[in-house]
Amino acid sequence: MGDFLSYLGRNYADIFSYTIEHIQLLGVSLTLAILIGVPLGIYLTTNEQLAATVLQAASIILTIPSIALFGVMIPILSLVGQGIGFLPAVIALILYSQLPIIRNTYTAINNVDPNIRDAANGLGMTTMQRLLKVEIPNGMPLIMAGIRTATVLSIGIGAIAAFIGSGGLGVLIDMGISRGNQNMIIAGALAISILAIAADFGLKKIQMKFSPKEIQ
Amino acid sequence: MIEFTNVSKTYPGGVKAIDDISLSIGHGEFVVLLGPSGCGKTTLLRMVNQLEELTEGEIAVEGSSIHDLNKIDMRRNIGYVIQSNGLFPNMTIEDNVMVVPAMLGWSKEKKKERFEYLMNLIGMPPETYRKNFPHELSGGQQQRIGVARALAADPPVMLMDEPFGALDPIIRARIQEEFLDIQRTLKKTILFVSHDIDEAIKLADRIVLLKDGKLQQFDRPEELLNRPANEFVSEFVGEDSVLKSLSLYQVQDMKAKLTLPEASDGLDGTVFKHGDSLRYVLSHLLHPTPKPVYFERQEGGLAGPISVAHIEAFVREMTA
Incomplete structure (x- = not known):
């Protein structure tokens, strides 16, 4: 224990910069994942057939082991000179995030009380107004729950992306294993766990703030 | 104000939800669409603000055909109330x-x-x-x-789809009264869906009775009760149509029709006011331990005691 603490004392600056790298990777990939997944989930509510196909595809992606997905992407992205590093890691995290985000958004919008939708139409809201003023606010808890799942999932998978040179806290674990340095492994694993818990907690707070009181 | 001309709606399978209905609803009129479940009353209502499409015929609101109007604009210009209130839970009152x-x-x-x-x-x-x-x-x-x-x-126009249907009877009766009061001041043109004949009698200027998408009768409540157009109508209004029709009339109507005795001492009895329903009056008279019933008089003093015979005479007068 004392050994571990003195390791932390000597290396806190490195651990901190790896954490920042990890957060950057997550920030970029989750932002893009939300920008793709939420509109797609909303669009799918208007097209039942496409919805089934897309959700099936997203489920399949989630079953691919991350290390295999990275492997597959190396030759493809090598064509543009980006076989390893930040870009493939971001792409992988976006793909993994799609299922929780799309599925939850789709379910959230579909589950809005049909009477409320009927009232919105009857009062003369346009499709866009109905979406922005009624359907999204009322589906917010479920949409945010999907984003939370995607975030926690991405934090874990982001650690594995260290193997293809994305940087981040996975680097500590990777190096710790190859050097037989237990303190490094523990520091990396601990930092990832804390990050995941903190992110989940923070997003939950945001979710509460933006949810209608009745449906919290 | 609202004009239905030969309106029909046929579903792809060939089922006719609405079958050749023509109605003309005047300005400030309160019309109740009445009928059993599945008779098409809600469909007919929702056609007006184009939440349902019609396959044949035409509907005009304030003189312009709904097809010529912008859907969004026309809906904003028509009030819409539904049974489950449809309030947005994410918004303040x-x-x-x-x-x-x-x-x-x-x-x-x-x-x-x-x-x-x-x-x-x-x-x-x-x-x-x-x-x-x-x-x-x-x-x-x-x-x-x-x-x-x-x-x-x-x-100017309100569409109301069983707005009070989910409320308990006491609250419903109170809200009906309140809404009638509001309507007396505002004079909106109202289309109101109901499956409850008592509600229809209480609220409507005229009632549209539907069955299987077909118009059975379009008339004032007392006509519907006293002169049903066909077998279905008389069945729908029920065996107690005379009783029901009593809720259409108030103490003042009876005072206007009949010459009532002046009460010498209306002391230990129940006194009914001008606007009280005759249905309540009759109910009092039929009570197992009846108290004498009196009516308030405009010029002061009381009329009465009122008996069942008076009610009988009044009903005969009204249905003659």
Whole structure:
């Protein structure tokens, strides 16, 4: 224990910069994942057939082991000179995030009380107004729950992306294993766990703030 | 005001939901669409604001065919109330009520003023409820807010789909009374769906009785009760149509029709006022331990005692 603490004392600056790298990777990939997944989930509510196909595809992606997905992407992205590093890691995290985000958004919008939708139409809201003023606010808890799942999932998978040179806290674990340095492994694993818990907690707070009181 | 001309709706399978209906509804008229479940009354209502398409015929609101109007604009100009109130749970009461004015781009002051006027109209103090959310209100209050929301932009036409159907009988009766009072001041043209004949008799200027998408009778409540057009109508109004028709009339109607004795001492009895329903009067008279019944007189003093024979005479007079 004392050994571990003195390791932390000597290396806190490195651990901190790896954490920042990890957060950057997550920030970029989750932002893009939300920008793709939420509109797609909303669009799918208007097209039942496409919805089934897309959700099936997203489920399949989630079953691919991350290390295999990275492997597959190396030759493809090598064509543009980006076989390893930040870009493939971001792409992988976006793909993994799609299922929780799309599925939850789709379910959230579909589950809005049909009477409320009927009232919105009857009062003369346009499709866009109905979406922005009624359907999204009322589906917010479920949409945010999907984003939370995607975030926690991405934090874990982001650690594995260290193997293809994305940087981040996975680097500590990777190096710790190859050097037989237990303190490094523990520091990396601990930092990832804390990050995941903190992110989940923070997003939950945001979710509460933006949810209608009745449906919290 | 609202004109249905040979309106039909046929579903792809060939089922006729609405079969060749023509109605002409006047300005400020309160019309109840009545009939058993599946008779097409809700479909007919929802055709007016184009939530349902019609396959044949034409509907005109205030002289212009609904097809020539912009769907969104026309809906904002027609009040719409549904049974499950359809309030938006994410919005405060004020935002809910002011949905249409906000879309129409009213100024802040105008919206505030209108909100306060409407809340006072429905008997809920605006300051108390402004910041509340719908789930914090009782069912009756939510339904009142639903009515206020429909009235927000002062539309000339209101469409109401069983608005009081989900309320318990006591609250429903009270809200019906309140709404009638509001209607007497505002004089909206109202289409109101109901499956409850008592509600229809109480509220309607005229009743549209439907069955399987076909019009059975379109008439004033007393005509429907006293002169049903066919077998279905008389079955629907029920064996107790005479009793029902009594709720159409008030003490003042009876005083106008019959010469009632002046009461020498109307002391230990029940006194009915001008606007009380004759149905209540009869119910009192049939009570196992009846007390003498008196009517209040405009010029002071009391008329009575009233007996069942008076009611009998009145009914005969009205159905003659």
